[in-house]
Amino acid sequence: MKKRLYLMRHGRTMFNEQDRVQGVCDSPLTELGKQQAECTRDRFFADRNIHLDLAVCSTQERASDTLECVTDLPYERLKGIKEMSFGIYEGWLNKMIPCDWKTSLPVYGGDLFSGVAERMKGTLTGVMERDGFQSVLAVSHGCAIAAFLEAVGQSPRVFGNCSVAVFDWDAQSGSFELVEIWENPLA
Template sequence: MTEPKKVTLYFVRHGETQFNVERRMQGFCDSPLTEKGIAQAKAVGRGLSDIEFKAAYASESQRVVDTANHALGVRAIPLSTDARLKEMNFGVLESLLFTDINAQYGILLETLFSLKDLHLSAPEGESYVQLFSRTNVAIKEIIKKHEKEGGNILVFSHGVTIGNYLMQLMKINKYLHHDNCSVSVVSYLDGNFEVERLADTSFREQGTSYN
């Protein structure tokens, strides 16, 4: 029987978007990458160019698909999309300005992001537990698909989705903020996870210096 090999996942948050600039809540809703966001995606791609990747996966949200395409450039790496890698669903808060959310739902927002109860959700939205559940299933399937041959895999997703997955995977009660096009690296072998990098911007910064 063939022994499983190490799979190393490179989680990349999407580049800056129009809603990021406007300070709007952006989960299931979408907005295009800004020029800065496109530059960030290309830069992180250059920063990762010395690493061989077997495959790439991306959230179905267009901002993430565009980030993946800009980062991959001309590299012949197969890209698959998966709805389970989408951002947290913020329900009634989607696309609202943070200033308006604070005015109308200030206590809700403060409670939701306090992380004291991972079962909390915005009205018509999903909880951190629900978000982790769908993300975890997707990641397990990716690992299972690649563990026979092992190698490096790119996973393009969202700030809260990646941060929440790592927070619950590592069993810590602190949210890990991920800057646009930052990279977190997690390796998996024979049932064991090892976190090698967290919200690392050095790949993006290195790629920027190439330009």
């Protein structure tokens, strides 16, 4: 049996506008971020007549605020799909983090990219293994989603705010297959 996962990045935040590292710290959605979420709701989910059975998001406020703009489903907040920690670099300008950040962040109190990949894949596999639904929306973060892409055999990339990666999940094999990436036109 196949299920569908819609993995969405949160809307634009104050730190995105300032080109700052967010990681596990949080900054609020901007007005544009809210408009991006509404655009995804209307131009992706509504225009395609997509029915969602289950909604989950990261424990970070920018993710839950985005989810609430997209659907009125009750939802669960999951630590396993939160953004990676950038340690001491949180709040710094993006251009100031080391080039080898995927492997060097633990030295600075942050997460290892491959560890985030394992955490994301394990958490989302657990969600997909639940009974009683066919279609799930999961709202997460740029680097966490890039890590998940790598964990399921895709090239990691960070896509625009409120863009959606669509996966089919096969219960028999426990594997995720990328179907498409929908880029939000306001991103």
